[in-house]
Amino acid sequence: xxxxxxxxxxxxxxxxxxxxxxxxxxxxxxxxxxxxxxxxxxxxxxxxxxxxxxxxxxxxxxxxxxxxxxxxxxxxxxxxxxxxxxxxxxxxxxxxxxxxxxxxxxxxxxxxxxxxxxxxxxxxxxxxxxxxxxxxxxxxxxxxxxxxxxxxxxxxxxxxxxxxxxxxxxxxxxxxxxxxxxxxxxxxxxxxxxxxxxxxxxxxxxxxxxxxxxxxxxxxxxxxxxxxxxxxxxxxxxxxxxxxxxxxxxxxxxxxxxxxxxxxxxxxxxxxxxxxxxxxxxxxxxxxxxxxxxxxxxxxxxxxxxxxxxxxxxxxxxxxxxxxxxxxxxxxxxxxxxxxxxxxxxxxxxxxxxxxxxxxxxxxxxxxxxxxxxxxxxxxxxxxxxxxxxxxxxxxxxxxxxxxxxxxxxxxxx
Amino acid sequence: xxxxxxxxxxxxxxxxxxxxxxxxxxxxxxxxxxxxxxxxxxxxxxxxxxxxxxxxxxxxxxxxxxxxxxxxxxxxxxxxxxxxxxxxxxxxxxxxxxxxxxxxxxxxxxxxxxxxxxxxxxxxxxxxxxxxxxxxxxxxxxxxxxxxxxxxxxxxxxxxxxxxxxxxxxxxxxxxxxxxxxxxxxxxxxxxxxxxxxxxxxxxxxxxxxxxxxxxxxxxxxxxxxxxxxxxxxxxxxxxxxxxxxxxxxxxxxxxxxxxxxxxxxxxxxxxxxxxxxxxxxxxxxxxxxxxxxxxxxxxxxxxxxxxxxxxxxxxxxxxxxxxxxxxxxxxxxxxxxxxxxxxxxxxxxxxxxxxxxxxxxxxxxxxxxxxxxxxxxxxxxxxxxxxxxxxxxxxxxxxxxxxxxxxxxxxxx
Numbered sequence: 001x002x003x004x005x006x007x008x009x010x011x012x013x014x015x016x017x018x019x020x021x022x023x024x025x026x027x028x029x030x031x032x033x034x035x036x037x038x039x040x041x042x043x044x045x046x047x048x049x050x051x052x053x054x055x056x057x058x059x060x061x062x063x064x065x066x067x068x069x070x071x072x073x074x075x076x077x078x079x080x081x082x083x084x085x086x087x088x089x090x091x092x093x094x095x096x097x098x099x100x101x102x103x104x105x106x107x108x109x110x111x112x113x114x115x116x117x118x119x120x121x122x123x124x125x126x127x128x129x130x131x132x133x134x135x136x137x138x139x140x141x142x143x144x145x146x147x148x149x150x151x152x153x154x155x156x157x158x159x160x161x162x163x164x165x166x167x168x169x170x171x172x173x174x175x176x177x178x179x180x181x182x183x184x185x186x187x188x189x190x191x192x193x194x195x196x197x198x199x200x201x202x203x204x205x206x207x208x209x210x211x212x213x214x215x216x217x218x219x220x221x222x223x224x225x226x227x228x229x230x231x232x233x234x235x236x237x238x239x240x241x242x243x244x245x246x247x248x249x250x251x252x253x254x255x256x257x258x259x260x261x262x263x264x265x266x267x268x269x270x271x272x273x274x275x276x277x278x279x280x281x282x283x284x285x286x287x288x289x290x291x292x293x294x295x296x297x298x299x300x301x302x303x304x305x306x307x308x309x310x311x312x313x314x315x316x317x318x319x320x321x322x323x324x325x326x327x328x329x330x331x332x333x334x335x336x337x338x339x340x341x342x343x344x345x346x347x348x349x350x351x352x353x354x355x356x357x358x359x360x361x362x363x364x365x366x367x368x369x370x371x372x373x374x375x376x377x378x379x380x381x382x383x384x385x386x387x388x389x390x391x392x393x394x395x396x397x398x399x400x401x402x403x404x405x406x407x408x409x410x411x412x413x414x
Numbered sequence: 415x416x417x418x419x420x421x422x423x424x425x426x427x428x429x430x431x432x433x434x435x436x437x438x439x440x441x442x443x444x445x446x447x448x449x450x451x452x453x454x455x456x457x458x459x460x461x462x463x464x465x466x467x468x469x470x471x472x473x474x475x476x477x478x479x480x481x482x483x484x485x486x487x488x489x490x491x492x493x494x495x496x497x498x499x500x501x502x503x504x505x506x507x508x509x510x511x512x513x514x515x516x517x518x519x520x521x522x523x524x525x526x527x528x529x530x531x532x533x534x535x536x537x538x539x540x541x542x543x544x545x546x547x548x549x550x551x552x553x554x555x556x557x558x559x560x561x562x563x564x565x566x567x568x569x570x571x572x573x574x575x576x577x578x579x580x581x582x583x584x585x586x587x588x589x590x591x592x593x594x595x596x597x598x599x600x601x602x603x604x605x606x607x608x609x610x611x612x613x614x615x616x617x618x619x620x621x622x623x624x625x626x627x628x629x630x631x632x633x634x635x636x637x638x639x640x641x642x643x644x645x646x647x648x649x650x651x652x653x654x655x656x657x658x659x660x661x662x663x664x665x666x667x668x669x670x671x672x673x674x675x676x677x678x679x680x681x682x683x684x685x686x687x688x689x690x691x692x693x694x695x696x697x698x699x700x701x702x703x704x705x706x707x708x709x710x711x712x713x714x715x716x717x718x719x720x721x722x723x724x725x726x727x728x729x730x731x732x733x734x735x736x737x738x739x740x741x742x743x744x745x746x747x748x749x750x751x752x753x754x755x756x757x758x759x760x761x762x763x764x765x766x767x768x769x770x771x772x773x774x775x776x777x778x779x780x781x782x783x784x785x786x787x788x789x790x791x792x793x794x795x796x797x798x799x800x801x802x803x804x805x806x807x808x809x810x811x812x813x814x815x816x817x818x819x820x821x822x823x824x825x826x827x828x
Contacts, residue, residue: 041639092611113623153799160802173632173732178627179617179618203593203594205593213591384567385469388575
């Protein structure tokens with residue numbers, strides 16, 4: 001495990017910080033629970049799902065038309081069609097027990113069961129009915145064409161969904177098809193959330209002259225939900241070490257992870273650092289990340305649970321959460337593929353940056369002609385109104401001195 | 415309103431189909447309901463939110479340092495610093511009632527309230543404490559620097575969140591800051607869902623020889639949730655006109671929208687079309703969309719409610735939902751900005767297409783070096799396993815004959 005001297009104030013890069021947390025957490029993941037698959041949207045599989053049977057479990061036609069023996073259509077053309085005798089019609093949902101001899105065809109709806117000896121289907125568009133029971137086939141089909149065989153999609157026993165997959169609509173549709181009605185998923189990580197600051201009052205309260213309402217209790221709770229976690233807000237704690245210690249200890253025990261937000265001033269940061277460091281082994285691993293905004297972020301692991309100190313300012317807390325907390329929570333909740341989608345946009349204005357930190361610039365996104373334009377929101381760091389205009393973040397990489405107007409940039413969606 | 419002859423089988427383009435539905439629905443949106451703002455994640459505002467007071471409601475420092483009168487620092491340099499007398503310290507959450515005279519400074523934590531006559535703050539890094547109560551300031555600050563004034567972020571009465579905004583983490587953080595604890599949002603559209611087909615059995619059932627389990631009851635329900643709606647599954651109905659009519663009439667009355675899935679064969683499509691057309695005025699508006707897969711999609715409006723007939727095959731149903739149903743449901747639920755993010759990827763292989771339809775090709779996405787690669791999934795149209803590999807859809811536009819290998823494409827995320 002990477003250990004870092006406590007109180008080390010040089011800045012850790014985002015990638016290093018993630019790596020340090022991943023190493024300290026090792027294979028820690030939330031435990032499994034069995035749930036009805038129909039309620040599985042957004043959950044992460046804790047086990048592979050194997051197909052209980054073959055899909056499809058009967059050979060079927062993929063088109064409206066006729067089940068045939070492919071050989072009977074060999075060489076057929078519009079000018080020299082093949083003639084086949086129609087000996088029956090498949091009914092949806094009913095076994096097709098019509099025997100199909102050479103030179104014969106059975107009428108098929110899409111999804112209908114093929115007769116045993118059929119090996120292809122002719123689309124109705126390529127046939128013409130002559131009289132009651134003869135069709136003209138104007139082109140050949142090859143064996144397997146327009147049909148799907150037993151197990152051709154998924155064989156019985158195949159791993160059709162791998163552990164660590166997040167269940168989306170497609171996965172649920174597949175589970176329904178397979179008849180898998182219960183799945184074993186990772187528990188949603190319970191993320192305890194504490195706000196700190198002598199100046200902070202709840203959203204419901206009327207703040208005094210120099211007080212502010214707590215934005216993070218709602219903002220971070222939403223981000224925890226979006227990362228697959230279950231927020232549990234433990235309240236606002238004043239900047240008194242013993243109170244914060246006690247609240248943090250309880251929250252740490254009750255949850256799978258802990259976030260303390262607050263403390264933009266040096267003294268408050270030190271307090272959060274001491275309290276988080278005292279919760280368990282190995283303690284604080286990162287204090288100070290090369291991220292702007294978000295520099296005073298603290299990351300630690302206490303007895304197998306990730307713990308975070310985020311800046312009190314909602315904008316900084318959100319950027320820090322997105323870049324650092326979110327991937328760690330997603331991994332904790334069992335996900336393996338932590339890829340985040342980015343959209344490409346043209347930068348409307350130049351973005352200067354200092355080279356020493358990875359800077360994230362909030363951008364407004366708008367369509368202009370057929371192009372997406374990212375308009376940087378420059379504002380005083382305290383401007384909460386830019387929280388809502390911002391649809392995404394543009395990274396100005398460490399070591400870069402800025403981005404040129406008109407350049408194409410990747411935008412991380414908020 | 416655009417009207418189209420019933421039974422019109424030439425294909426409508428996706429854009430036309432959306433336009434036709436939007437015109438027929440006009441201003442129909444789900445009604446308002448008041449909810450606690452803390453539970454508002456993902457909901458859509460039905461009214462503008464105005465700021466009940468200014469943000470911030472007191473002038474504050476944005477840095478750790480000293481509140482000053484900017485004029486007192488004019489011309490200060492490292493070599494010729496300004497000297498100021500420290501007359502007090504602001505406490506977080508407490509009014510700063512120290513009078514600040516010329517040549518004086520008050521020590522400030524970030525977020526602390528400025529003394530009345532201060533108009534700027536000096537960062538602690540640009541000062542040095544000499545003795546008990548004198549600081550050396552090594553650079554000038556201008557009025558307003560490092561501070562934020564009353565209402566500078568949001569003025570009292572400003573519309574800070576507009577109606578039709580979907581509430582995300584940033585919006586919730588802002589509402590908390592404003593002390594807006596209840597919001598009026600659009601009701602989630604209740605979307606009634608019926609599956610049809612004589613061959614279809616529920617996911618819990620063991621299908622007979624030629625039967626299949628219903629995948630859409632779970633897959634489409636998930637997609638309805640992702641579009642902000644509330645699915646209400648009405649069961650599986652056989653292909654008997656009177657049964658489907660009755661089930662559809664009840665479902666249509668109970669919900670804000672209706673989706674009937676099923677019917678890939680011609681007879682079933684006609685049945686869905688007749689039933690949907692009979693539910694109310696103006697009836698079916700689009701039958702057959704230039705979309706592959708998804709061609710047999712039916713779109714109508716019945717007495718102010720959108721009604722849809724989707725193909726029975728889960729892959730086709732999902733593509734059709736994504737391209738046609740989703741934008742209409744989002745609008746019904748009050749959203750105005752229907753933009754969907756796309757990621758850019760390099761196409762791993764050539765994609766041929768026929769020019770007459772907008773074709774959506776399912777792709778697997780993977781990172782390769784630092785680039786995103788989209789690998790087209792070519793499979794028989796019935797292959798359900800490609801439901802899960804597919805992370806996105808690549809559009810091959812109407813009139814194009816395909817996309818070249820190596821070209822950069824926009825991928826719509828599933």
